[in-house]
Amino acid sequence: MTDVTDKTIDAIAKLISLTRQEKLVWSPINPTRFKGGLDETILLSFKVKYTDKILGLYKRRLKTSGLSSHLKNEGLGLLSSYPQAHKLSEEYRGATEVVLEIVDDYENTLWEFPRERILEDLLSVVMYKTSGAGDLIERLIHDSRAEAA
Amino acid sequence: MLMNEILYFFAGHVGTALGTLSSVISLILTVIIFINVKNIRKYYAFTARVPELSERIASNSSLLNNHLNSYNGMTVPIRTLLAETEVLLVSLSKNVDGSLKKDASYLIKNIKTINASSDSFIVRVLSVLHKNRRIDINSQKMLLENIYISLCKISATCNAKHEDDRWER
Numbered sequence: 001m002t003d004v005t006d007k008t009i010d011a012i013a014k015l016i017s018l019t020r021q022e023k024l025v026w027s028p029i030n031p032t033r034f035k036g037g038l039d040e041t042i043l044l045s046f047k048v049k050y051t052d053k054i055l056g057l058y059k060r061r062l063k064t065s066g067l068s069s070h071l072k073n074e075g076l077g078l079l080s081s082y083p084q085a086h087k088l089s090e091e092y093r094g095a096t097e098v099v100l101e102i103v104d105d106y107e108n109t110l111w112e113f114p115r116e117r118i119l120e121d122l123l124s125v126v127m128y129k130t131s132g133a134g135d136l137i138e139r140l141i142h143d144s145r146a147e148a149a
Numbered sequence: 150m151l152m153n154e155i156l157y158f159f160a161g162h163v164g165t166a167l168g169t170l171s172s173v174i175s176l177i178l179t180v181i182i183f184i185n186v187k188n189i190r191k192y193y194a195f196t197a198r199v200p201e202l203s204e205r206i207a208s209n210s211s212l213l214n215n216h217l218n219s220y221n222g223m224t225v226p227i228r229t230l231l232a233e234t235e236v237l238l239v240s241l242s243k244n245v246d247g248s249l250k251k252d253a254s255y256l257i258k259n260i261k262t263i264n265a266s267s268d269s270f271i272v273r274v275l276s277v278l279h280k281n282r283r284i285d286i287n288s289q290k291m292l293l294e295n296i297y298i299s300l301c302k303i304s305a306t307c308n309a310k311h312e313d314d315r316w317e318r
Contacts, residue, residue, distance in 0.1 A: 005305050013298045020218065117207050118301045121214040128218050137219070 004114065012100070012118045015055075019125050024048050026057070026126045029107075043096065046126050047103065056103040059123060061096045098123045194244050195314065202241045203307035209234045210300035213293065220290050227293070228264055234300065235260045241307070249306055256299050263292050 018024040031042040045058035098119040102111045113119070128134060209230055216227050235257055242253040 005309065006302060009298065009301050009305060013294070013301065016214070017294060116301075116305060117211075118305075121211050121301075124211070124215065125218060128215075134219050 005116065008114050008116055009118055012113070012116065012122055015050075015100075016118075016122050016125050018050075019122070019129055022129065024050060026130055028130055031058070044123070044127070046123075046130065047107070054103050054105070056101045056107060056109075057098070057119075057123060057126060059096055059098050191244075191246075192314065196311070198244050199241065199307050200311055202237055202244070203304045203311070206234065206237050206241070206300055206307075207304040209237070210297055210304065213297050213300070217290065217293060217297065220286070220293070222286055223263070223289060231260050231264055231296075235264075238303075241303070245307075245310075249303070249310065252299065252303055252306070256296065256303065259292070259296055259299070263289065263296070 015024065019026065026046040026048040029045045029047055031045050040060040040062055043059045043061055045056065047054055047056045049055075097115060099115070100113040100119055100122065101109045104110055212230055213227070213234075216224075216230070238253045238257050238260070242250050242257070245253065
């Protein structure tokens, strides 16, 4: 494994651990307020301040046009007119990805973390903590035990 | 007559030398072919099996991450998940080599240790007697977190290696 991937995973795992211990408290933000280019739809977004940096975490769904711009960025713009590209774009439409960024006060991207699958786990922990799902489950179990007693 | 004997003598030696030389060459070729066939088999085994294993390992690591959200001891679902992950890692270690194999083997050992420690009757009795269940749970949680990180790394390494192989061939 490359050193960069190794460090990225360690860093994100640390964020997961801090979030789980509630040393990092993420706040949800209105997805439409956060950001979203023409090629993407923001489904969920959170931000948190860690030391002097603001971290933004969001889940986005890529739109169909995302494929053609992706191909253009890769220098394969002509391919977007091929039938196979349309088939690919169908697959692309449903694709979602989780992005972790360092943002400024106006939520502009300063730096984006490399895309790793562990980001989905971070989002899962953030959602669990932010929603208070753990407390709700504990309360429900406690109530049902109290009723049984 | 003498001429015939001389010719026979040299032809015999040259013949032997050529025979020896061709034996050595064929041995070298056999070794080269054997190594190449082994590499090709390993490549196809890797391409066919490893992406699926990597996906399942990543999926199990996500499940482990979910369990850690409300961790309160080694429950049956966690132990089942770890056992399943251990099997996947054993399978992975058979299809890879180098540092990836080493990492997978090390992780198998860790999973075995945590499963054995949580299973040990003596450990459980001692933790209850010494009222240090909380400490026990915390150390287990830390171990599980380390296992989780290692699983993420192994899965990411497999994916990176698979991508590299695609470009190398």
